[in-house]
Amino acid sequence: MLFRIIKKEDFKTFVNLMLQTTEVIAPKFIKNNAKGKPIHQFLPISNYDEMVLDYEKCEFSAKTYFLPYKNTLSTFHMKDHDWTQEIQYRIQPRAIFGLHPCDINALVRLDKVFARDFYPNPYYISRRKNTFIVGIDHLPCDDGFCHAINANHITHGFDLFLTDLGDRYFVKINSDRAFMAISEVPIQEITDEDTKDYLAVRKQISQSYKVSVKTDDLPNLLDIEFESKVWKKWGDKCLNCGTCAMVCPTCYCYGVTERVSMDHSTGKKIAYLYSCNLLDFAMVAGGHNFRPNQETRLKYRYYHQHRGFVESYGEPMCVGCNRCGRSCLAGIDPVNVIRDLHEEEKL
Amino acid sequence: MKYLFMESKRPKVAVFDFTDCEGCELQFANKEETLVDFLKAIDIVNFREVMSEKSDEYDIAFIEGSISRADEIERLLTIRQKAKFLIALGSCACFGGVNRMKNKFPMSDVNKEVYGETPKETLPVRSIKELVHVDFEIPGCPVSKAEVERIVQHIIWEVPYQFPVYPVCFECKQRFTICRFELGELCLGPVSAGGCDAPCPAGGTPCWGCRGICAAPNFQEFFNLAKERGFSKEEVIERMDFFGGFRSVTGSK
Numbered sequence: 001m002l003f004r005i006i007k008k009e010d011f012k013t014f015v016n017l018m019l020q021t022t023e024v025i026a027p028k029f030i031k032n033n034a035k036g037k038p039i040h041q042f043l044p045i046s047n048y049d050e051m052v053l054d055y056e057k058c059e060f061s062a063k064t065y066f067l068p069y070k071n072t073l074s075t076f077h078m079k080d081h082d083w084t085q086e087i088q089y090r091i092q093p094r095a096i097f098g099l100h101p102c103d104i105n106a107l108v109r110l111d112k113v114f115a116r117d118f119y120p121n122p123y124y125i126s127r128r129k130n131t132f133i134v135g136i137d138h139l140p141c142d143d144g145f146c147h148a149i150n151a152n153h154i155t156h157g158f159d160l161f162l163t164d165l166g167d168r169y170f171v172k173i174n175s176d177r178a179f180m181a182i183s184e185v186p187i188q189e190i191t192d193e194d195t196k197d198y199l200a201v202r203k204q205i206s207q208s209y210k211v212s213v214k215t216d217d218l219p220n221l222l223d224i225e226f227e228s229k230v231w232k233k234w235g236d237k238c239l240n241c242g243t244c245a246m247v248c249p250t251c252y253c254y255g256v257t258e259r260v261s262m263d264h265s266t267g268k269k270i271a272y273l274y275s276c277n278l279l280d281f282a283m284v285a286g287g288h289n290f291r292p293n294q295e296t297r298l299k300y301r302y303y304h305q306h307r308g309f310v311e312s313y314g315e316p317m318c319v320g321c322n323r324c325g326r327s328c329l330a331g332i333d334p335v336n337v338i339r340d341l342h343e344e345e346k347l
Numbered sequence: 348m349k350y351l352f353m354e355s356k357r358p359k360v361a362v363f364d365f366t367d368c369e370g371c372e373l374q375f376a377n378k379e380e381t382l383v384d385f386l387k388a389i390d391i392v393n394f395r396e397v398m399s400e401k402s403d404e405y406d407i408a409f410i411e412g413s414i415s416r417a418d419e420i421e422r423l424l425t426i427r428q429k430a431k432f433l434i435a436l437g438s439c440a441c442f443g444g445v446n447r448m449k450n451k452f453p454m455s456d457v458n459k460e461v462y463g464e465t466p467k468e469t470l471p472v473r474s475i476k477e478l479v480h481v482d483f484e485i486p487g488c489p490v491s492k493a494e495v496e497r498i499v500q501h502i503i504w505e506v507p508y509q510f511p512v513y514p515v516c517f518e519c520k521q522r523f524t525i526c527r528f529e530l531g532e533l534c535l536g537p538v539s540a541g542g543c544d545a546p547c548p549a550g551g552t553p554c555w556g557c558r559g560i561c562a563a564p565n566f567q568e569f570f571n572l573a574k575e576r577g578f579s580k581e582e583v584i585e586r587m588d589f590f591g592g593f594r595s596v597t598g599s600k
Contacts, residue, residue, distance in 0.1 A: 030525065031525070031530075033525075033529045033530060033531075034529065034530055034531030039525055039529070041523055043523070059525075059529075060520070060523050064521075064523075069521040070521075078350065078351065081352060236567075236568070237565075237568050238565065238568075239514070239516070239537045239538075239565045239568060239569065240513075240514070240561075240563040240564075240565060241513065241514045241516040241517055241536075241537055242513055242516070242517040242520070243516050243517070243520050246517065246520030246521060247520060259497075260350065260500060261381075261384075262381040262384040262385055262388065262496050262500070263348075263381070263384035263387070264348050264349065264350040264355075264384075264388075273521075275513075275517070278512055278513050278517070278563075279512040279513075279562050279563040280512045280562075294563065294565070327520075327526065329516075329526070329528060329537055329572045330565075330568050330571075330572055331572075
């Protein structure tokens with residue numbers, strides 16, 4: 001990793017240069033909500049001024065740029081007595097600016113599943129490799145618990161990472177292509193003063209986390225609390241809508257379906273992201289449903305996030321962004337669910 | 348029509364309208380990019396809105412609209428006798444639709460409100476399944492042509508069709524649509540059947556539940572969350588009664 005300093009006006013030039021050749025996704029202001037709070041979303045931008053780097057949180061994660069909600073796996077063409085299959089892995093290069101550490105860590109989690117496990121997924125790998133990631137430090141949000149789940153620091157999984165030092169950014173350069181790209185504009189070696197300012201910002205961030213919840217013993221706690229009343233309490237609230245999984249930066253469960261064109265000359269195999277909270281998630285042929293109750297479905301979402309994933313990959317799938325908690329209309333938020341489990345254990 | 352070297356059926360189809368705005372049947376003539384192929388897949392033999400020919404020989408009858416007059420009942424019974432498969436098309440046919448709101452008032456009052464001193468014969472509105480056996484229902488105001496196409500494909504290949512079980516919220520999230528509750532509005536999305544691709548919230552209007560109730564609704568929590576955001580039970584029920592698809596919850600006629 002290289003550390004450099006870039007002046008803000010030079011960073012602007014850098015973004016505009018990138019926009020000439022690459023699609024750029026960045027936090028964009030959409031509108032204010034009913035309480036007057038700004039809503040930002042990761043969307044394509046056409047110039048630097050549309051980018052809002054000091055945003056608090058995007059309600060929707062940037063997951064869709066790596067795992068689209070609907071992704072065509074292959075297309076079939078039927079002609080006479082023959083058929084051909086067409087598979088497209090390649091995508092146009094893209095850059096995503098403004099990812100927070102939790103979101104970069106979410107990509108690192110997805111890498112473990114789709115790039116480094118027994119069955120690498122070429123669709124994911126293509127998108128991941130062709131996406132230039134520029135992250136940024138930020139003061140903790142009100143409801144995130146990334147620090148409690150060890151997802152607030154990043155060591156890999158990005159190209160550039162910025163820390164705002166007022167008139168300039170402290171830049172971590174983490175790839176060859178990032179060094180090549182940023183060298184197009186003036187960058188400076190870091191001075192002792194830059195290091196001092198950087199450490200001051202880092203200190204301020206680490207002292208500002210607002211939510212505290214204990215998560216290190218969760219896999220064990222979940223084993224013990226399998227029959228807990230906590231699941232009924234929160235399960236009764238669940239709307240079975242799948243919102244949590246859609247906004248989650250790591251929920252990756254999907255189904256596969258086929259669609260045939262109206263003239264029946266072509267067919268498509270489509271992977272679509274799904275949610276374990278939906279009624280038919282565990283429905284099998286013949287109509288049997290292994291998880292007909294909403295409390296069971298909600299419980300298994302927590303088990304996959306905080307227990308099953310740990311067993312397979314050594315860390316929870318959850319990165320503590322609390323997007324699920326924030327967008328759940330019924331107010332099911334992971335911090336309070338986990339706190340309730342701890343309370344159960346005390347009894 | 349051929350697919351995987353097999354020849355599909357090409358059923359004779361009739362489209363009939365009753366008390367409605369004719370918007371759903373108009374969807375049959377929409378989506379021009381696949382219209383020719385749609386018309387190749389089925390043989391439309393009777394469809395007042397788009398053709399002059401009329402045949403009483405048909406396999407499938409699409410029924411649009413609700414029933415609000417005695418002569419409509421007669422006509423519907425005749426169609427049911429002739430059709431091998433009867434499909435209720437749109438929210439009016441499935442639930443009674445917007446027309447059903449009149450059932451909350453005495454018929455003499457609604458008649459006077461609309462027709463003044465020249466009253467017409469009218470009955471409380473009923474959906475198609477309240478009068479005859481319905482083989483399949485496609486809700487929506489209007490129905491989605493893309494969904495109608497998929498259902499027609501399933502019919503001509505005789506493959507069972509499954510509606511999605513998720514509520515409208517699921518598809519809103521996939522479109523990056525800002526939650527209408529977040530904007531301070533009342534939305535029936537959490538308890539309404541999805542599969543429409545959630546065009547209304549994306550276009551700036553909360554869901555009014557035109558497709559009826561989703562497969563696994565949680566009404567207790569829905570009334571709670573609406574109340575927490577300042578919407579009374581009466582307000583929610585009034586919204587639910589707009590298309591008539593929530594009568595099992597609201598208890599309205």
